[in-house]
Amino acid sequence: MMERMPRQGASLAEPVPVTISVDAMGGDRGPAPVVAGMARALADNPEIRFILHGDASKLTPLLARRKALRDRCEIRDVAGVVTMDAKPSHAMRNGKDTSMWSSIDAVRNGEAQVCVSCGNTGALMAMSMVRLRKIPGINRPAIACLWPSRNPGGFNIMLDVGADIRADAEDLLQYALMGNSYARVGLGIARPRVGLLNVGTEEHKGRAELKLAHDLIAGVSDAAEFQFVGYVEGGDIPSDRVDVIVTDGFTGNVALKTGEGTAKLIREFLSQAFRYSFLSRIAAVLALTSLRRLGKRIDPRQVNGGVFLGLNGTVVKSHGSADATGVSAALKLAVELAQADFPSRIAARVASLSAKGQGVGTSGAGLR
C-alpha cells in the first residue's frame, strides 16, 4: 500500500481513524463480492470501520460468517437499488430511498470520510453532485483513475475517465488543475508533469478545443506549480514522461477499458503459453512466484477504483463487475484517500488557485 500511495509528511505513528461508507447493492454481482472485499480490506487495515448500505435481510446473512467484519460494520437498511441500466436523471429524481443515495449521504453528514460504490457510474455522479455539491470554482467534476506506469511510484493518473462524455477547453483546464492536486496529495509528487491526450504530439494536430486547452493549461502551469509537457499520445499513458493525463470522459473511458482489455487478453495468452508444452509447464512451476507478481501487476482489478474529483466529499467508483479482489482494491484506495485527508486538501488547493485569479472556473482572466 505504501508503494502505491507514498504520502509525504504523513505520520504513521498516529493513523487517522477511518470510516468508509459502502453501497452494498447495485453492482453487477450483488452484495456478496462487496462484503467479501470488505473482509479482505479489513484484514489489511484492522482499524477501519464500515457503514454498509443496502437490504439488511440480504446483508445480515453475508456478515454472519464474518465476526471480525461484523464487529466493525454498521448496516443501514435501505430497500431501493439503483439498477445498472437506470438513467442518471431518473435515479437522481427518484433515488432517495436507495443504497447509493444513503451511502453518499453518510459522507455528506460527516459520518464517513469516503463513499465506495460498484453501482451505475452516471447515477453515482449525478447523485454525488446533488448531495455533496461541487467545490466552489469547479464547473464539471471528473473521474480520475490510477494507471500502472514506468514512473518510480508505479502509477500515473488519468482523468476524466467517464464523468461526462464531453469536455470543452475550460473543463480540460480544470481537469489539469484537479489532476495536479490529486498527484500532489495522492502520489506525493511535488511538481507533477501534466500532459494533454491527443492523436499526435505536434502542436498543429488535434481538435480545436484541444488547441485552446493546450494554451489555457500552459498559461496556468507556473501559478499552479505543475509542469505542462504538452500533448501526449495513447502510448504515453503508462510512460514516465508524464504523471497526469488529461482528456475528455469519452476518450478517457475508451482508453481505460482498452488498456484493461489488453491486459486481460495478455494474461490469457500468458497462461496459454505456459500450458503449451511439458517444459513450459515445469517452467511455470519454477517461476510461480514471479508469475504471480507479474499477474498482480497487470491485473486491472488491482487498480480498481475511479475517484470523483471536484466535489465536497470523496466518492470512489468501483467497477460494476468487480469481484472481491476488485472491491478490496477500491476500498484500500478509499482508505488511503481518507488517511491523506484528501477532500479537504484538494478543496484548499483549488480555493487558493481561485484566490490567485488563476483560472479555475470563471474567476480567471479570459478563460471563457
Place this chain on the structure above:
Amino acid sequence: MMERMPRQGASLAEPVPVTISVDAMGGDRGPAPVVAGMARALADNPEIRFILHGDASKLTPLLARRKALRDRCEIRDVAGVVTMDAKPSHAMRNGKDTSMWSSIDAVRNGEAQVCVSCGNTGALMAMSMVRLRKIPGINRPAIACLWPSRNPGGFNIMLDVGADIRADAEDLLQYALMGNSYARVGLGIARPRVGLLNVGTEEHKGRAELKLAHDLIAGVSDAAEFQFVGYVEGGDIPSDRVDVIVTDGFTGNVALKTGEGTAKLIREFLSQAFRYSFLSRIAAVLALTSLRRLGKRIDPRQVNGGVFLGLNGTVVKSHGSADATGVSAALKLAVELAQADFPSRIAARVASLSAKGQGVGTSGAGLR
C-alpha cells in the same frame, strides 16, 4: 501468414505476381529499417517485387549487401522527403517531388498493387486522396488496423484509427460498410459482426452522433450482409463478440496507441519478472519457446500496418518508428492484400451496395 488472412476460395496453386511500391524515406529512422524489412519480407515471399522510392545515393549502398533483394528491387530516385512534422495540406501542395508522392503514383499508374510508407500519416492520406481518388460513394476514407483478438482468426478490425479526427453519423456508417468489406475480403468472414465503440452498451448512452449512427448502421446491416451487435466498449475491442469495431479517428487512434502501449509495458514487466530470481531465470530458459511465441503474439510490431480504405488503390501505413520487424509485418500485410485482389473487390462491394440504394454516400434515403 495463412492463419492471419485466411482467404476463402483463393487458389494457392497460382500465386498472383505481386509488386509493392515502398516509400523508403520519411520514417523516423530513415531508410535502413525499411530496406532491412524488405529483405525479411522477401525471404518469406521470394516471388514479390519492389519499387523503392527515395534518394538513390542513400538507397544503393543499403541494397549493395543484399543481392537477392537488389535483384527484385527497382530504385526510383526521388530527392524530396515529407517530414514527420509537415502539415498535410502543405505536403499535398508541395510534395510532387517526394518519395511519398512517387510511391503512391506507382499504384496509381498500375505498376504496383499496394503502396507502403512509414511516413507522416496525415500527408500520406492527403496525397493518397489526391492521387488515387475516393471510391465513388465514399465521403471520407478511413484507416483500418488489425487488432489481436480472441476470435478464431486471431484478429479483429478497427477503423478509423487516424484518417480524420472527426466523424459524423454518416461517416461512421461508411466505416461500418468498409470494415465489413475488409473483414469479408481480408479475414474471410462470411457475415462479419460489426460493433460501434461507445462508453457503455446501453442504448441511451453516448454522444448524439453515435445514437444516430447506431440507427443508420442497424438499418443497412441486412442489405450489406453483416450482423450489427450495437454498442461495444473498449474492453470488447479484442473480444470474440465482434469482428469489426467502428469509431472516429480520434478515439480509434487513442485506443490503438493505448493498446500498443499497454502491451509494451506488460512485455517489460514480463522480462523483469523472469530476471527476478534464480529459479525464475531457469524457468525462463525452460519456457523459452513458449515465451517467444507469447512475445510475438503481444508484440505490436507484428500487427504493424494501417490500411487506407475507400480509395482506388491500396495504401498501407506503417508506424513511423517501425524497425525491420515492423516494416516487414506491414509489407506482408501489403502482399496479402495484393494477393487477395483487395482494392478491386472492396470497390465492387461498395458499388453494389450503392446500386441497391442502401446508403453509402448520399445515395441512401434519409442518410443526411
